Amino acid sequence: MIKIVRASFAITLALGAQFAAAQAEKFPAKPIQAIISTAAGSASDVIMRYVGNDATKTLEQPFVIVSKASTTGVIAADFVRRAPPDGYTILLAGNTIMAANKFLLKSLSYDPLRDFEPVSLVTLNPLVLVVRSDLPIKSVAELVAYGKARPGQMNYGIGNAGGRVAVQLLKSAAGIEAQDVAFSGTSQAMLELVAGRLDFMFVDPAVADAFIKQQKIRALAVSSSVRLPSMPELPTMAEAGIANYDYVSFTAIYAPRGTPKQVIDSLNAAFVKAIDTPDAQANFRRLGMIGRSSTPQALAEFNKEQIASWQQWVKQAGMEAQ
Structure with a gap:
């Protein structure tokens, strides 16, 4: 009897494994929910829609983009962390969720390395330093001089951790003081800058580009070590x-x-194909981004490197966990 039970149990396990494999082979059999941690119209929204449209051609199922916006991205991360691990809920995340929060939040409900499966890197994104157009500031040097003449009187918008650390690095290096105003995404912060209620901010080029061209804001510099082709x-x-x-x-x-x-x-195969096409690469350049796909393993290593970098950046900028 024991041998029969053991044999039956082994058969059940084998059948279960075969069923799971068959289910995976059929993937996807329905639309995939893509969660973003920023508002509709943000750079993340633009990126996900672009690569999702192309990946749909390979997977033959659409991506439904859902915004779970918050300043820290924790709402989106928690939603995906708790989702069934079947591939029908994915997360487009970046430095805020996957690195910065470890050092900027005293209590974090998820672990960026433990709670997620890496799929692929999508973009590397320099930021643009912009000011409201009615300020008498046309260069970084003039911004620094203006800020030093008005210690603590200027303000800046924050839509994510990247924008925050970029400003903190500037403040620390230049020796200026300014007040931060937090938003659930960079799009909202940008609208406040255009309206004249903020003085400056670091923002994704895709979000700022139209306003720069309309001369509603003024761009001063890019945050990367190389200039943007766009x-x-x-x-x-x-x-x-x-x-x-x-x-x-x-x-x-x-x-x-x-x-x-x-x-x-x-x-991974669908997104790598979408990211690596010449059209996609050209589009990313127009948006001020660098399209960069990866294997899941390479993304896992990249995440570890980013966590180490953010630990250093947060310390260098003198930022404290909230």
Whole structure:
């Protein structure tokens, strides 16, 4: 009897494994929910819609983009962390969720390395330093001088951790003081800057581009160590006088921990194909981004490197966990 029970149990396990494999092979059999941690119209929304539209051609199922916006991205991260690990809920996340929060939040409800399965890197994103157009400021040096003449009187918008650390690095290097105003996303902060209720901020080029062209805001510099092909006239922060300044954010795609490898591989193949096309690469350049796909393993290593970098950046900027 014991041998029969053991044999039956082994058969059940084998059948279960075969069923799970068959289910994974059929993936996807329905639309996939793509969660973003920022508001509709944000850079993350633009990125997800673009790569999602192309990945749909490979997977033959649409992506339904759902915004779970918050300043820290914790709402979106928690939603995906708790989702069934079947590949039908994915997360487009970046430095805020996957690195910065470990050092900026005293209590974090998730672990960026433990609670998610990496799928693929999507973009590397330099930021643009912009000011409201009615200020008599046309360079980084003039912004620094203006701020030093008015200690604590200027304010700046914060839509995510990347924008926050970029400003803190500037404040620390230049020795200026200014007040931060937090928003649930950079799009909302940008509207306040355009309306004249904020003085400056670091923002994704995709969000700022139209307003820059309409001269509703003024761009001063880019945060990366190299100039942007989409805005070649803008100096880097280092070229503008802030020595050794270099900061970029990133976006990547993740699934809940425990998602089957076959499903992760299917998602990775679809997104790598979408990201690496010449049209996609050209589009990312127009948006002021660098399209960069990866294997799941490479993204896992990249996350570890980003966590180490953010630990250093937060310390360098003198930021404290809230």
